Amino acid sequence: MKEYLDRGTMLLAILFNLISLPKVIGARKYAMDEKCDETIQIDGRLFHSISIQQTFRNNYAMNTRCRVTIETLESYRFIIVFKRLDIEFEPMCDDDFLQIFDGNSTSHPTVKGLPTRICGQERPPGSYVTTTSQVLMAFRSDIYDARDGFEIVLTTFRELPCEGEEEFKCMNGRCISALLRCDGTNNCGDYSDECQWTAGVLVGILGGVVFLTITGIVTVRFARKKRLLKMKMPKRLSKDKTIDMTMEIFSTPDPEITCEHHKGKSKHSAVPEVPEGHQPHCHLYRTTERIDDHIKL
Known part of the structure; x- marks a missing residue:
């Protein structure tokens, strides 16, 4: 960042000297x-x-x-x-x-x-x-x-x-x-x-120099932050670790509708997976999947 500040200061100094040269x-x-x-x-x-x-x-x-x-x-x-x-x-x-x-x-x-x-x-x-x-x-x-x-x-x-x-x-x-x-x-x-445009051109040039300086500072700060985060994070997940992924289907049960596989039963019970053709509004289903080394960061 200091390098970009020094460059911006140098550019402003050069610009000022060029503008002042005819007067000097x-x-x-x-x-x-x-x-x-x-x-x-x-x-x-x-x-x-x-x-x-x-x-x-x-x-x-x-x-x-x-x-x-x-x-x-x-x-x-x-x-x-x-x-x-x-x-x-x-x-x-x-x-x-x-x-x-x-x-x-x-x-x-x-x-x-x-x-x-x-x-x-x-x-x-x-x-x-x-x-x-x-x-x-x-x-x-x-x-x-x-x-x-x-x-x-x-x-x-x-x-x-x-x-x-x-x-x-x-x-x-x-x-x-x-x-x-x-x-x-x-x-x-x-x-x-x-020249009628002298003041306008000067303002435009100075504005451009300031913009480039600020852009350079922001770019350097972002690059440094990204590099630090990359150094702290692992490149891939270990094989002996699993990630539990839960699929939740939330719905408000309709008391007028009876699930086909529960007909004749007084209570609903959770099943490990969603049956084919089953009405999703009857239950909250959870399923766990093991994810190995096929996920990378």
Whole structure:
């Protein structure tokens, strides 16, 4: 049984690793407050996307200033998608806010389509693209309130034509790494890289693995029990032993009917065997048979 449990655990581990492989190879996670004044490089070969959030803690720090630059190969640009947003809201976003510049300094304009300052809880919908291979993210908070922050996915892409099987062609005409397809993240920006059946297939595979594991355990337990019972039971009966087999015919005697062989007698008596043509309702008959070695287990 332990062997089957180990096999089931191993199968689940392999399945999990296969499902997680695109995420491990294609994307990485960063916390902005751990990379302040640093540059994150996305080489476009091994890593093609990053998920960056303000902090890995529950709330971002108050009274903070932080800037992070993200760079990739010159032939690539960035697709920006917001997964969540929770920054202290103020109508003009003067207190806590995030800025995303289309370049490596604040002298560049902010990414087209995004507000100059981003705050509140309503995340910008859809996707946004840069015109350069560099992005500068700048965050500021005051001393009054701290919230959850944000999480943003940045994916490298190229314009058409895509390079064979190494790249996936999005419905919006962008080329992203094929490793990012069906990874649970909207890398294309229009969800065309995601598979609608991914969750269902995963549940089906996991259910199959669990079923096979349980079946194996039950089979092993049944086989062991059967083997133990077989070891305890004799293979055949001894010749000097007999088995009494009793044939009983139960019936409620009918007082109006007199048995032929008892006519003229006042009492019924048991006979050793059933006479031919005898009415079975008259008696309870018992017969004993000797069974020798012709019965085997």
